[in-house]
Amino acid sequence: METEKITGQVAFLFKKEIKNILSLKKAMEGTFSKTISETMEALMGGSINLDASDVHIEPEGKRIKIRIRIDGVLQEVVDVDEKVYKGLLSRIKLLSGIKLNITDRAQDGRFSVILEKTPIEVRVATIPTEYGESIVMRLLNPKNLIDLEELGLRKDLLEVLKEEIKKTTGMIIVTGPTGSGKTTTLYASLEKIKNPGIKIITIEDPIEYKLEGITQTQVEPAKGYTFANGLKAIVRQDPDVILVGEIRDGETANIAIQAALTGHLVLSTLHTNDAAGTIARLVNLEVKPYDIGPALNMTVAQRLIRKVCKKCKRMREASEEELEKFKKSLVSLPAGIEIPKIGKGLKLAQVVGCEDCNFTGFRGRSGIFEVILFDSEMEKFILKEQSIAALREKAKEKGMITMYQDGLIKVLNGMSTIEEVERVVS
16 A cells, blocks of 8 residues: 655644645645645645545536535535646556556545654545546544544443443444444444453454454455455454444344354444334344344444534524424433523524634534333334334333434533534434
8 A cells, every 4th residue: 555655844834834724725726836746745634634534526627626524514625727636636546556547437446644653544436427537535544533432422321332332242233324423433332342351353344443452354355255254254263242344235134143142242333314223224134033132232323413613602592493492302301311401591502613613613523322222122022013113112212312302412512503413313
């Protein structure tokens, strides 16, 4: 894997000068009359400095647009001409091991960037478009690996998850769409439980971050090492804990379930809309309902919401309409969940915008969650009823707080806004 080094004086300047999108735009424009290497340094170093998760280079006729994704939202940086675009395309392809002469099909590659001694892996994907190849670079910054306590879990959910990951058997499934923080949650869980006395093995596609003290493997379908085949091999390695990056097919699902039933703690992800959808998805993958209940310990659904920028936020009084929304949505909270008093005088965070948050009013993200625990009552329930709606209602009866409710609780605590929560989950 090739490495793009951004060190010394250049790295210092990035840290000192690139504080927002506008300063990144200026830094890039200042390199257009220089070398492509300098333009690439400005793009990568600046994007990393702004905590971007992705860089997008998109040809649209005579306009070639560069955007970066910060806190889950794409923001325009700069337009470049065809000469700069072609130079960047060639440089990126060369670094990431992508064939330069192939332009009519999708290609994938990777390289790493070293900024102030920190290696950051960059996953590259190109696709052909009407006006040229579109490039997306995903930045896998190790600093995004955070502790379990920093995920945004409510105190009650944090304690539940800590207890569940201590168990020696069973299965924990984290659900949500791409980019909802599932892998971060699973990695944080592994970091919490790893110790010299247990063996942890993962099978991933791809390995996103290197974890010390954990055996990580990556699927290679071309060589016959799929999730299903890899999982069979992993079980023979006598692990205590297994992480399956994603359950995509019935064979993998059934092997994972059997591993959970036979003395292993299995952590994995699924693409479903909510925690209740896990059961229907597993049944869809031809897992027997009488295996699902005994194998599952818990399902966690999550999304990421943006947090209001601490440097520029202001507090304002909640409107009558907002108070009604809180009262209607949070009326059924289980006992023990403490929230601010909902009534006249309630203060909510107001989005303003400053240089520090790129004038968006938001800086950083937090998870919102819903959790279903599977006890004997839930096991019996899913034997006779696997519909998502019925399971959701049963989970609510047993005290589940939905992602939407969890988001509103964070709004009440001044962390985000109702609009942001409703943008992410209704």
